[in-house]
Amino acid sequence: MAKEGDVLLKVEDVRVELGGRKILDGVSFEIKDRTRPGVTTGQIVALLGPSGVGKTTLLRSLAGLDTPTSGRILGEKDVPLAPGSVGVVFQNYPLLRHRTLLDNLVVAGGIAGLNKSKATDQAKALLQRFGLAEQHRHFPSQLSGGQRQRAAIAQQLMHQRQLLIFDEPFSGLDPAALVDVVEMLVEVANMHDTNTLIIITHDIRAALLCSDLVFMMGRNFSPEGKPISGASIKRTYDLVERGLAWHPHIEQDPRFGALELEIKSAFRSL
Ligand SMILES: Nc1ncnc2c1ncn2[C@@H]1O[C@H](COP(=O)(O)OP(=O)(O)OP(=O)(O)O)[C@@H](O)[C@H]1O
Numbered sequence: 001m002a003k004e005g006d007v008l009l010k011v012e013d014v015r016v017e018l019g020g021r022k023i024l025d026g027v028s029f030e031i032k033d034r035t036r037p038g039v040t041t042g043q044i045v046a047l048l049g050p051s052g053v054g055k056t057t058l059l060r061s062l063a064g065l066d067t068p069t070s071g072r073i074l075g076e077k078d079v080p081l082a083p084g085s086v087g088v089v090f091q092n093y094p095l096l097r098h099r100t101l102l103d104n105l106v107v108a109g110g111i112a113g114l115n116k117s118k119a120t121d122q123a124k125a126l127l128q129r130f131g132l133a134e135q136h137r138h139f140p141s142q143l144s145g146g147q148r149q150r151a152a153i154a155q156q157l158m159h160q161r162q163l164l165i166f167d168e169p170f171s172g173l174d175p176a177a178l179v180d181v182v183e184m185l186v187e188v189a190n191m192h193d194t195n196t197l198i199i200i201t202h203d204i205r206a207a208l209l210c211s212d213l214v215f216m217m218g219r220n221f222s223p224e225g226k227p228i229s230g231a232s233i234k235r236t237y238d239l240v241e242r243g244l245a246w247h248p249h250i251e252q253d254p255r256f257g258a259l260e261l262e263i264k265s266a267f268r269s270l
């Protein structure tokens, strides 16, 4: 059982080179278990950064899809993350086009080792929970962008994993669908104390709405101030410390708007 302050994910000095180019250099951060008395609270961490800086590259290393050139990625108790222990929701939703929504989830359950009847029960329960029961016979092309995004998240939940990474989960959503997805992410995180969601996004406001920690990634600079190859985590914003952990109507807190402006201006300096 993890307790307050236990490290759930530790990224140590990760460097990734692709095609002879240094993309990531010196990426280090930790995600710790956070608890609140009497409630189950998972962790939601947002990863912000300009386009092309290396966010998806970092995701691929975290998910075990690529091996970093150097550096370490460790889970709880400093044990390296096991292959397949990280769930990823890619931006281009990996739903199977020729299968219905329900079938898509059942297939994912099968891959996770559930038998057909258990997978079907769990799939139906998830679709119900996330407002997709009516669409269970629809094919992916018959879903809206927001419905597809929620379906892709539900698909990942067929497999119980503590670490889930989402690449741009808010893109193409209207404001109402965005709020739905934010609420769904918070609900998923809070299903278990050690659940950790990493959300990669360009949407600063949405990131602040749901996360308790924000990492900002930026290009590296030489001591003389010249841009050099490689990117790393440049700034960390702890929303819990600032009293801005998720709660209803958080966006009405003046500190929320102030932090949004602070991050926007920091973004421009990257
Ligand atoms: N397989 C590859 N070989 C060579 N270079 C690559 C490869 N994949 C990505 N890159 C380069 O690595 C850099 C980082 O790409 P990455 O996709 O991680 O950026 P990103 O931060 O996710 O951007 P965006 O916000 O636009 O999705 C880019 O300059 C890209 O051209």
Ligand SMILES: [Mg+2]
Pocket (backbone or CB within 6 Å): 055, 056, 057, 167
């Ligand atoms: Mg990307």
